[in-house]
Amino acid sequence: DAGVIQSPRHEVTEMGQEVTLRCKPISGHDYLFWYRQTMMRGLELLIYFNNNVPIDDSGMPEDRFSAKMPNASFSTLKIQPSEPRDSAVYFCASSFREDYGYTFGSGTRLTVV
Amino acid sequence: AQTVTQSQPEMSVQEAETVTLSCTYDTSESDYYLFWYKQPPSRQMILVIRQEAYKQQNATENRFSVNFQKAAKSFSLKISDSQLGDAAMYFCAYRSFHSGYALNFGKGTSLLVTP
Numbered sequence: 640d641a642g643v644i645q646s647p648r649h650e651v652t653e654m655g656q657e658v659t660l661r662c663k664p665i666s667g668h669d670y671l672f673w674y675r676q677t678m679m680r681g682l683e684l685l686i687y688f689n690n691n692v693p694i695d696d697s698g699m700p701e702d703r704f705s706a707k708m709p710n711a712s713f714s715t716l717k718i719q720p721s722e723p724r725d726s727a728v729y730f731c732a733s734s735f736r737e738d739y740g741y742t743f744g745s746g747t748r749l750t751v752v
Numbered sequence: 753a754q755t756v757t758q759s760q761p762e763m764s765v766q767e768a769e770t771v772t773l774s775c776t777y778d779t780s781e782s783d784y785y786l787f788w789y790k791q792p793p794s795r796q797m798i799l800v801i802r803q804e805a806y807k808q809q810n811a812t813e814n815r816f817s818v819n820f821q822k823a824a825k826s827f828s829l830k831i832s833d834s835q836l837g838d839a840a841m842y843f844c845a846y847r848s849f850h851s852g853y854a855l856n857f858g859k860g861t862s863l864l865v866t867p
Contacts, residue, residue, distance in 0.1 A: 670853055682843065682857040695852060728795060734853070740787045740799035740845075741855065748795075 645731050645744035652751055657719040660747045662731030663712055672741060673706055673716050674730040682730075688714065721751045754779045754846050758858035765834045766866050772819075773829045773861045775844030783849035786820070786827045791860070792840040800842070803827065805849070831863075839865040 644663040652658050664671050673685040686696040691708045699706070703722070708714040718725055728748050732741040755778045765771035777786070788800040803811045803820050810818050819828045831838055841862050845855040
């Protein structure tokens with residue numbers, strides 16, 4: 640089991656550019672979560688999917704953020720246009736049972752300059 | 753929304769000693785799950801231990817154990833025989849049993865382990 644795989648590990652982009660973060664959940668997991676971590680706000684849930692369907696996107700900051708899960712093995716989080724305040728570590732996590740702690744990917748550190 | 757509070761931003765412990773990290777939470781629910789996650793400098797989030805609210809017995813995983821006080825809404829983590837590799841950020845998290853599957857995290861406690 641390769642765990643939850645996120646790419647890229649680091650991303651540096653200029654303000655206004657489009658950024659796409661990628662996640663491959665653990666095979667068989669039917670829940671997928673996107674979290675953002677900053678020093679000021681800690682770990683925040685952005686959105687989560689169940690069986691590829693978005694269930695709760697109330698944490699998505701604004702229309703510049705969008706997430707998709709076209710199939711059970713892939714999800715993307717897109718920011719367009721990016722802003723410096725989007726700089727953070729973005730985590731993807733997956734789970735197959737509600738009572739298990741989720742398995743997190745290694746995160747993508749995004750820096751917008 | 754449920755809130756999770758970790759009142760100790762930083763803690764320090766000597767190698768081989770025992771340390772307890774505090775966590776309190778606010779909820780009106782009777783069924784829920786609680787977790788402790790470890791985040792070392794590599795930033796990987798690692799599940800340390802979990803507790804189901806309906807279980808009275810405190811969870812234990814090797815050197816890690818919890819003191820779950822449901823009435824007090826307290827969920828502390830005890831690390832015994834501390835090792836240098838235990839140095840990390842530790843996050844307490846809450847998950848509702850009935851309403852949603854998201855984890856609500858506390859702000860974290862930074863644990864320093866000294867030789």
